[in-house]
Amino acid sequence: QQPVQSPQAVILREGEDAVINCSSSKALYSVHWYRQKHGEAPVFLMILLKGGEQKGHDKISASFNEKKQQSSLYLTASQLSYSGTYFCGTAYTSGTYKYIFGTGTRLKVLA
Amino acid sequence: DGGITQSPKYLFRKEGQNVTLSCEQNLNHDAMYWYRQDPGQGLRLIYYSQIVNDFQKGDIAEGYSVSREKKESFPLTVTSAQKNPTAFYLCASSTGQGATNEKLFFGSGTQLSVL
Numbered sequence: 001q002q003p004v005q006s007p008q009a010v011i012l013r014e015g016e017d018a019v020i021n022c023s024s025s026k027a028l029y030s031v032h033w034y035r036q037k038h039g040e041a042p043v044f045l046m047i048l049l050k051g052g053e054q055k056g057h058d059k060i061s062a063s064f065n066e067k068k069q070q071s072s073l074y075l076t077a078s079q080l081s082y083s084g085t086y087f088c089g090t091a092y093t094s095g096t097y098k099y100i101f102g103t104g105t106r107l108k109v110l111a
Numbered sequence: 112d113g114g115i116t117q118s119p120k121y122l123f124r125k126e127g128q129n130v131t132l133s134c135e136q137n138l139n140h141d142a143m144y145w146y147r148q149d150p151g152q153g154l155r156l157i158y159y160s161q162i163v164n165d166f167q168k169g170d171i172a173e174g175y176s177v178s179r180e181k182k183e184s185f186p187l188t189v190t191s192a193q194k195n196p197t198a199f200y201l202c203a204s205s206t207g208q209g210a211t212n213e214k215l216f217f218g219s220g221t222q223l224s225v226l
Contacts, residue, residue, distance in 0.1 A: 001170065002153060002155070032214060032215075034215075039199070039220070039222075040220070041201060041218060041219050041220060042215075042217050043217075044216075087153060087154060091213065097142065097207070099159070099215060100154075100156050100169075101146070101153050101154040101155075101156075103152070103153040104152065104153040104154075106151065
């Protein structure tokens, strides 16, 4: 039931690009992206609310394909500070409002 | 400053013991959540609460219990029935309006280990 993320882990050199995918078996009405540094709380990056929506945050952007129930996070010209675990999240409203996260993608940027 | 406070940061449990993790928020949020994170894995929902005196089981509620007697507080008890409690536990809150654009605010987490 958890959204599935791919890849599970990725290693990059500084300046390289990466794409992280989030795929759900249930309809997605919104997608949220968070980044977590080791041993710390996840930090909110962005929300995508509508199918086809794309957003950017510094050199990190995301897209949302509502029809395919997928979202992708794009990291461009990666920096050392981008290292961490990335999670997609989504809210399901079936009676109550329930917020769940994807399986996570560990990203390591090397100098 | 408003935020979410989790305590303790590290907690050790002896076999057969119940332990309680504290989560307090001063954001005036209605909704609160507990997640469990295992090394290299995602965040799995344990319990959540939309309003005071009401809470629902998440995907992995077995071996855990919660209470929501006050809006600000949502403590999680890890009972002796939870046979594999070692994990990083995160508490979060949101406004709880049920809008799909709500974002979660997280505490700094509690690392629970078994002695």
